[in-house]
Amino acid sequence: MLSGNVDPGLYQPSALSTEELAAGKVLLCCATALGDVEIEYESAAAPSAVREYSARVVNMEKLTHDVMRVMLKLPHGQQISFKAGQYINIILDDGQRRAFSFANPPHLPDLIELQIRLMPGGRYTTHVFEHMKEDDAVQFEGPLGDFSLRESERPIVFVAGATGFAPVKSMVEDAFHRGLKRPIYLYWGVRQLADLYLPDLPQRWARDHANFHFIPVLSDAAPDDHWTGRTGLVHEAILEDFPDLGGHEIYACGSVKMVEAIFPTLKSQGAEEGMCFSDAFTISARSMAFQPKQQAGGK
Numbered sequence: 001m002l003s004g005n006v007d008p009g010l011y012q013p014s015a016l017s018t019e020e021l022a023a024g025k026v027l028l029c030c031a032t033a034l035g036d037v038e039i040e041y042e043s044a045a046a047p048s049a050v051r052e053y054s055a056r057v058v059n060m061e062k063l064t065h066d067v068m069r070v071m072l073k074l075p076h077g078q079q080i081s082f083k084a085g086q087y088i089n090i091i092l093d094d095g096q097r098r099a100f101s102f103a104n105p106p107h108l109p110d111l112i113e114l115q116i117r118l119m120p121g122g123r124y125t126t127h128v129f130e131h132m133k134e135d136d137a138v139q140f141e142g143p144l145g146d147f148s149l150r151e152s153e154r155p156i157v158f159v160a161g162a163t164g165f166a167p168v169k170s171m172v173e174d175a176f177h178r179g180l181k182r183p184i185y186l187y188w189g190v191r192q193l194a195d196l197y198l199p200d201l202p203q204r205w206a207r208d209h210a211n212f213h214f215i216p217v218l219s220d221a222a223p224d225d226h227w228t229g230r231t232g233l234v235h236e237a238i239l240e241d242f243p244d245l246g247g248h249e250i251y252a253c254g255s256v257k258m259v260e261a262i263f264p265t266l267k268s269q270g271a272e273e274g275m276c277f278s279d280a281f282t283i284s285a286r287s288m289a290f291q292p293k294q295q296a297g298g299k
């Protein structure tokens with residue numbers, strides 16, 4: 001408990017020692033608030049309430065050849081509270097689920113922003129690109145996942161592959177909103193220049209926030225790109241820039257292939273086991289709800 005007073009109620013001393021009580025710990029199943037209280041909790045200890053929602057598409061914008069920004073609105077001023085880095089499961093007609101991350105930060109909950117990448121031959125993403133239109137209804141459940149910023153003072157290294165930028169955008173905007181002054185490095189790895197589908201946004205963040213650094217990395221730049229920036233695989237750029245990754249927190253989001261490739265090498269250069277976090281964008285199992293493949297320690 002950060003502030004305020006509670007009556008701890010009747011509880012077993014083995015569940016809460018005198019020292020823990022004195023340190024401000026509270027058993028919320030027994031305690032009664034005696035006024036306004038401010039609490040801090042560990043996300044793993046408090047699963048968020050997952051609910052089903054029905055939203056409307058209020059805006060669609062093609063950000064590049066294969067990424068669509070879809071804005072959803074809940075009815076009657078309804079809002080969903082979530083943590084930056086979490087995602088929703090879109091529920092298809094036959095109950096199949098497709099996972100997409102919140103790209104908007106939690107403090108701007110009026111519209112849910114999704115950045116949806118077309119998967120060639122993919123059922124739902126093809127629907128989004130070919131048939132979805134404004135005012136369509138979208139069923140989803142959420143919020144889901146515990147890919148979110150840990151509270152610490154460590155420098156943060158974000159690694160985004162393609163639309164892995166979506167949850168990172170939410171987390172970075174949330175960090176700015178909360179006034180975090182930790183150094184933040186964003187490595188956004190894509191194939192070609194056109195795949196950096198919101199190029200101005202992280203550049204603007206870098207201009208506006210001295211603690212934020214943006215490093216786009218192209219793995220297969222086209223001649224027409226006239227690219228003079230970083231090239232190669234995104235984790236190679238990180239390895240070049242950080243001779244020792246000890247003391248950093250690393251958050252990676254993108255394809256399973258990218259996420260699986262990067263952590264072993266980053267760990268061989270000092271990244272600590274419990275300081276690497278990820279959500280890998282697995283594709284859907286044919287008839288099951290999604291389970292994100294969680295890669296690294298601390299989740």
Ligand SMILES: Cc1cc2nc3c(=O)[nH]c(=O)nc-3n(C[C@H](O)[C@H](O)[C@H](O)COP(=O)(O)OP(=O)(O)OC[C@H]3O[C@@H](n4cnc5c(N)ncnc54)[C@H](O)[C@@H]3O)c2cc1C
Pocket residue numbers: 087097098099100101102115116117118119120121122123124125126145163164166167279280281282283284285290291292293
């Ligand atoms: C936690 C999480 C968050 C995510 N967030 C985002 C996000 O913010 N933005 C985003 O763009 N993506 C995100 N993804 C990935 C996204 O969920 C998938 O790209 C999406 O579900 C694909 O749906 P689909 O119906 O179009 O493709 P599916 O129909 O599920 O097919 C996916 C791919 O598999 C291929 N395929 C289909 N059937 C078969 C088969 N029988 N055998 C082999 N291959 C087949 C398809 O050709 C296609 O390439 C996230 C994933 C997770 C787990």
